[in-house]
Amino acid sequence: MKVVITGGAGFIGTNLAIRMQRDEIDVVVFDDFSSGTRENVEASGAPFIDGSILEDAALDEAFHGVHAVVHLAARPSVPLSLADPMASHEVNATGTLKVLEACRRNMIAFVAVASSSSVYGANPTIPKTEDLTPMPMSPYAVSKLAAESYAISYQECFELRTIAFRFFNVYGPFQRADHAYAAVIPAFIDAAFGGRPLLVNGDGEQFRDFTHVDDVTEVLTRAVVASITSERPVNLAFGSRASILDLITVLEDLMGRSLEREHRNPRVGDIQHSRADEHRLRELFPDLRPVALRNGLESTVRWYEEKLKSQ
Numbered sequence: 001m002k003v004v005i006t007g008g009a010g011f012i013g014t015n016l017a018i019r020m021q022r023d024e025i026d027v028v029v030f031d032d033f034s035s036g037t038r039e040n041v042e043a044s045g046a047p048f049i050d051g052s053i054l055e056d057a058a059l060d061e062a063f064h065g066v067h068a069v070v071h072l073a074a075r076p077s078v079p080l081s082l083a084d085p086m087a088s089h090e091v092n093a094t095g096t097l098k099v100l101e102a103c104r105r106n107m108i109a110f111v112a113v114a115s116s117s118s119v120y121g122a123n124p125t126i127p128k129t130e131d132l133t134p135m136p137m138s139p140y141a142v143s144k145l146a147a148e149s150y151a152i153s154y155q156e157c158f159e160l161r162t163i164a165f166r167f168f169n170v171y172g173p174f175q176r177a178d179h180a181y182a183a184v185i186p187a188f189i190d191a192a193f194g195g196r197p198l199l200v201n202g203d204g205e206q207f208r209d210f211t212h213v214d215d216v217t218e219v220l221t222r223a224v225v226a227s228i229t230s231e232r233p234v235n236l237a238f239g240s241r242a243s244i245l246d247l248i249t250v251l252e253d254l255m256g257r258s259l260e261r262e263h264r265n266p267r268v269g270d271i272q273h274s275r276a277d278e279h280r281l282r283e284l285f286p287d288l289r290p291v292a293l294r295n296g297l298e299s300t301v302r303w304y305e306e307k308l309k310s311q
């Protein structure tokens, strides 16, 4: 089975390429290296095509003779979308449409698309069931809502087998800590190893549904192999709940020392609390055993430690 991973040089894509190749799936990474790296592709060992999802010819070249596509390529950040809403729309919404059109042209059998819990936005209901009214609070969230809606509509209109997963806060190896928009876990681990204070947005009481990347890649691999589709979006998280302060407590425990923290204003466009309802995911994938937060953080901290040592 040949599978193209768009955004396969990024954080989730690199982990997915490694996971799929373990099952002897023939993976090709398609990436423009805007936030992904060649170092990641070297680590996964997957062949790659350097191209943009905005280029039809490059997509056609990559998708020819392919069984399935996992579409992860995006500008995946709320702050980046505030800095440049047009670019966010172009890559995340128009780019997804272009990927789906290329799938149609190349008769791809199955497509999985990455959406985001950010689509729930200002809707205060917890847990987040997929049927809640989306209330996006940022251009990024709007673009992800468009992306998942396109994927679902292509199933309805063109009989393309699709599934759209709403990822929550994914963490694990290969997540970048070295830029201004880094996600909270790599940013905290990097600050802790660098002896800098952990920057906490707001009071830190906001909670999230942190999901280890191994759980995400497991679900994506099974979805592709069994061609599992859904007419509705599916949360890819397990209903866990940890606040930013809880996260710091676990990190302090793992590192054996207290970590200095500095509170700053909450970020515009960020949602307050987030926790998934996992029922739909469990119906489709009944025997998943998610990685516990402490175990996931422990292996992630060790991965960053090894990486720092080798630099």
Ligand SMILES: NC(=O)c1ccc[n+]([C@@H]2O[C@H](COP(=O)([O-])OP(=O)(O)OC[C@H]3O[C@@H](n4cnc5c(N)ncnc54)[C@H](O)[C@@H]3O)[C@@H](O)[C@H]2O)c1
Pocket (backbone or CB within 6 Å): 006, 007, 008, 009, 010, 011, 012, 013, 030, 031, 032, 033, 034, 035, 036, 037, 051, 052, 053, 054, 071, 072, 073, 074, 075, 076, 077, 091, 095, 114, 115, 116, 117, 166, 167, 168, 169, 170, 171, 183
């Ligand atoms: N990491 C999370 O917690 C999280 C949460 C919700 C949703 N998501 C979604 O999951 C997907 C993967 O996110 P990630 O965390 O691995 O981000 P990432 O930035 O590490 O990966 C995105 C990849 O897409 C590539 N890319 C960007 N524009 C492209 C283009 N025009 N053509 C080809 N490639 C392009 C980048 O170079 C990068 O390798 C994204 O769609 C993101 O919106 C992630």
